[in-house]
Amino acid sequence: NAAIRALGLDACYVALRTTAPAFPELVRGMLADGGALNVTAPFKQQAAQLVAQPTDAVRRTGSCNTIWGNPDAPHGDNTDIAGIRAAALALLDPLVPRLAIIFGAGATARSAAVALAQEWPEADLRVVSRARERSGAFATWAKEAGLRCAPWAASDYRTVDLLISTTPLLPTGSNEEPEPDPQRDPPPVQAMLDLVYARGETPAVRAYRQRGARAADGRGVLVAQGAAAFERFFGVEPPVEVMRAAVDDALRP
Numbered sequence: 001n002a003a004i005r006a007l008g009l010d011a012c013y014v015a016l017r018t019t020a021p022a023f024p025e026l027v028r029g030m031l032a033d034g035g036a037l038n039v040t041a042p043f044k045q046q047a048a049q050l051v052a053q054p055t056d057a058v059r060r061t062g063s064c065n066t067i068w069g070n071p072d073a074p075h076g077d078n079t080d081i082a083g084i085r086a087a088a089l090a091l092l093d094p095l096v097p098r099l100a101i102i103f104g105a106g107a108t109a110r111s112a113a114v115a116l117a118q119e120w121p122e123a124d125l126r127v128v129s130r131a132r133e134r135s136g137a138f139a140t141w142a143k144e145a146g147l148r149c150a151p152w153a154a155s156d157y158r159t160v161d162l163l164i165s166t167t168p169l170l171p172t173g174s175n176e177e178p179e180p181d182p183q184r185d186p187p188p189v190q191a192m193l194d195l196v197y198a199r200g201e202t203p204a205v206r207a208y209r210q211r212g213a214r215a216a217d218g219r220g221v222l223v224a225q226g227a228a229a230f231e232r233f234f235g236v237e238p239p240v241e242v243m244r245a246a247v248d249d250a251l252r253p
Contacts, residue, residue: 001013001246002242002243002245002246003227003230003238003239003242003243003246006239006242007234007236007238007239009234011233011234018043020042020043020046023043023046023047023050024046024050027047027050027067027071027074028071031067031068031069031070031071031074032071036066036067036068036069036232036233037066037067037068038065038066038226038229039064039065039066039067040065041106041107041108044063044064044065044078044107044108045062045063045064045107047063047064047065047067047076048061048062048063048064048076048078050064050067050074050076051064051067051074051075051076052072052073052074052075053069053073053074053075053076054075054076054077055075055076055077055078057077057078057081057111057114058076058077058078060114060145061078061081061107061110061111061114061145062107062110063078063080063107063108063110063111064076064077064078065077065078065079065080065225065229066078066079066228066229066232066233068232068233075232077228077229077232078111079224079225079226079228079229079232080108080111080112080115080221080225081111081114081115081118082115082224082225082228083220083221083222083223083224083225083226083228084111084112084115084116084164084193084195084221084225085115085116085118085119085224086220086221086224087193087216087218087220087221087224088115088116088119088162088164088193089119090216090220091162091191091193091214091215091216091220092161092162092190092191092214095161095190095191096120096161097116097120097123097161097162097190097191098122098123098124098161099123099124099126099158099159099160099161099162100116100120100123100124100125100126100160100161100162100163100164101125101126101127101128101152101160101162101163101164102116102125102126102127102128102149102164102166103128103163103164103165103166103167104127104128104129104165104166104167105127105129105134105135105137105138106166106167108166108167108195109127109138109166109167110138110141112164112166112195113125113127113138113142113145113147113149114145114147116162116164117146117147117148121148122148123148123161124148124150125142125147125148125149125150126149126150126151126152127139127142127149127150127151127152128151128152130167132151135151135152136151138151139151158187159187159188159189159190160187160188160189160190161190161191162190162191162192162193163189163191163192163193163208164192164193164195165192165193165194165195165196165204166195189208189211189213190213190214191213191214191215192204192205192208192213192214192215192216193215193216193218193221194215194216194217194218195217195218195221196217196218197217197218197219197222197251198217198251199251199252199253200251200252200253201217202217205217219247219248219251222247223240223243223244223247224240226238226243227240227243230243
């Protein structure tokens with residue numbers, strides 16, 4: 001809303017709750033009223049199935065977080081890729097990652113893998129999930145998408161140039177048998193990007209900073225993907241610094 005006010009646009013950005021069965025009608029109703037939508041988990045993959053005009057990013061990841069246009073033939077994009085790419089570049093500069101680990105195997109993890117492959121195509125990618133079958137399925141998708149990605153093994157104790165966490169830490173006392181967890185038993189890590197954001201900073205960011213790594217939470221991703229979505233919605237360049245200041249203010253301890 002800060003960016004909308006700064007440009008004097010006749011619009012308002014609001015949060016809406018929905019369910020999977022109600023989601024298609026919510027999308028259609030918003031578009032029919034001249035609106036547009038950002039989509040959060042767990043609806044990104046469902047959104048990808050709804051849009052009639054997906055971008056290559058949506059087709060490649062099967063994930064859509066931005067919907068706009070005609071309700072009978074809506075456009076869809078995945079601006080998470082641009083957001084993750086921008087945040088990773090800012091965090092790593094001037095490092096060039098040779099090995100990156102993605103923690104999580106959902107829609108956002110796919111976006112992270114594509115973002116890294118676009119910027120650093122020679123980097124080796126490894127994925128860690130809460131269940132072995134999900135890591136394997138992710139690696140299969142990555143291979144089909146032409147990405148250099150495989151499940152991470154605890155025996156691979158090389159220095160990790162970038163760890164991207166797309167999901168909260170595994171709860172203690174879980175009955176699942178998790179994959180080896182580089183957040184719980186970490187190899188040496190140069191930089192860590194936690195896509196979660198919170199007032200102050202997240203526990204993961206604090207933990208990795210204490211280990212001497214560069215670390216950042218997901219606010220940079222939020223701003224960058226939001227700026228890309230804003231441009232899709234309104235057809236104008238957004239005031240990114242206004243957006244960044246609003247996010248920083250909202251997340252101030």
